[in-house]
Amino acid sequence: MNSHPFFTLDHTDQATKARAGTIITDHGVIPTPMFMPVGTQGAVKAIEQRTLSELDAAIILGNTYHLYLRPGTETLKTMGGLHRFASWTRPILTDSGGFQVFSLRELRKMSEIGVEFRSHIDGSRHLFTPENVVDTQRAIGSDIFMVLDECTPYPSTYTEARTSMELTVRWAERSALRHRDAPFLYGHRQFQFAIGQGSTYHDLRRDCMQRLVDMDVDGYAIGGLSVGEPADDMYAITETSTAVMPVHKPRYLMGVGTPENILTAIGLGVDLFDCVMPTRNARNGTIYTTHGRVNIKNARYKLVDEPIDDGLDSYISRNYSLAYLRHLFNAGEILGLMLATAQNLALYLWLTRTARTHILAGTYKEWAAATAQRLMQHRP
């Protein structure tokens, strides 16, 4: 192992709260801000691992709920963990599965001990507790893993949000205890992040985050956002949360969002992001480019013999035309999903990489405003 600190704060912007930092794991370095592509089931949809590396993805996500069900904890242990299994040598972060389990409205039962649920695949019964979710993430071998939390639905009453938040705090304590006791399985270190909840109530959010901060875990996440609340609430809660979060630990805004959301949240002091939007929207034909959004199925692109995005260095962005990509979608070719996915991830990874450059140069605020406007428009 090494003696580098897990997180180093390299620079804080003067005009905003944006930060440039460096996370060091045993699988490699993650410069922040950083977008993390979502590989729920041990694969990012429609893209090869080596293409992710080529696009400078420093870390990808996995999901404990999905990996626990398929391929399963025993398979992952036999295979030496998810890194070896998926041939991905860079860092992995796993979500606890809390969000997925709580999405199974009809199929779950909450209690103090944990959450019982039925598999969405075969209906079999399972129990997630804060402790066994740590154990499962030991088997997965992620470099950074999330505690089990209760993702409070939106909207919730104040009483519901407080009750739920209190449970999340008690579960975080149990998770931290388990993390101290359970051995690492594969010779590399694993870092634990706690998740703040409290719905859209600022005092609950502050209270929750402060109690998590007192536990002194490796990093802190803002959960329960991007679940239907207005964007202004999301930004306000993010600002309230980062105000309480320690300066010298990484900050992760879960499940967010559009390029504009990410640029705004970076300005509020967030370091890490994940979202299915670039990959899912790619498969639906919405392409993000440095010139704006493209609905690639639109007939207007039939004869547009220009690169998908000449504003990026990516091989795929520069090597295929919008007209060809439109043809692939029109003809139902899998290659269309592949090229669109690579483009959208190239854009998102360019976004956080370039944000870091501007934070370090002191030009973040102006750049972010102009870039958000440019990326969210329809491509001229």
Added chain:
Amino acid sequence: MNSHPFFTLDHTDQATKARAGTIITDHGVIPTPMFMPVGTQGAVKAIEQRTLSELDAAIILGNTYHLYLRPGTETLKTMGGLHRFASWTRPILTDSGGFQVFSLRELRKMSEIGVEFRSHIDGSRHLFTPENVVDTQRAIGSDIFMVLDECTPYPSTYTEARTSMELTVRWAERSALRHRDAPFLYGHRQFQFAIGQGSTYHDLRRDCMQRLVDMDVDGYAIGGLSVGEPADDMYAITETSTAVMPVHKPRYLMGVGTPENILTAIGLGVDLFDCVMPTRNARNGTIYTTHGRVNIKNARYKLVDEPIDDGLDSYISRNYSLAYLRHLFNAGEILGLMLATAQNLALYLWLTRTARTHILAGTYKEWAAATAQRLMQHRP
């Protein structure tokens, strides 16, 4: 342009009729025997162009019927032809679309002038003639293109097969005339192959091929096989056909086949092959490896922590395990289709590349027999 001959015969095997040759086009060199991956609609399904290059695919196929309907002749002309449109810089061969049109049983009407058909996409009416199919392939800009033929169904009576074959010969004459008159559109040369028909009747096959040989086109194909006839008939007709084909022109067996079919046909003097089998079977979970066939959905591969195929140099074959590939299929991940496709094409391209090495070394017969046996078995 250059003054190299289109085809050079480098070596003929003593123990079999296998040949090693070299085709030179303006987009590059094709060592033969060669398997040509099928990219019907301007894309090989579930694989990127640069991965095809990496696997040593020297030439890919396109299909005139499909490309004529989508993206259409005018789009292809505007885009400067299929090479530019699809960002594929190596040679392309296009089938005439005869096979596809004749598969539209209910939607087509034959006449001396050509074949009327309705689009499988929108029901619109179209007419293919030997002449306009040459013109469409001018717009596509393929390096090698096929004449319009009538693909005789199996089984056919002798009279039906003879009538159909006679039409194919008359159409080949019209195609050759058009090829002489119509200009190339993109500054590179296009070579024309005629297609022998005659069902399973050896005298019809000989007569047809001899009359095509007398037309002195650039290469000769055997059509109307792999349409349901027994393998022994396919081999016998192939042998009858290659006996009439000129030695110093390339020979193409259309739509064939399994690794065993290809090895046998190479031994009968065939140079070029295409088949959807490696790509289509990949998407269905049948994986070809140098150790035999694998049904990757089978639970026996759940914990097999071995490379997909350690007998190949391919990055994907060596870098991912059978257990991971099974998980991807089990979980419905697009990456599974991508890795399986790359493996099967790596195997097919290894097959014809290695066949060439053994032909040149004089060891083809023994190697082909052992290899066919090994590849067609279930992986131990």
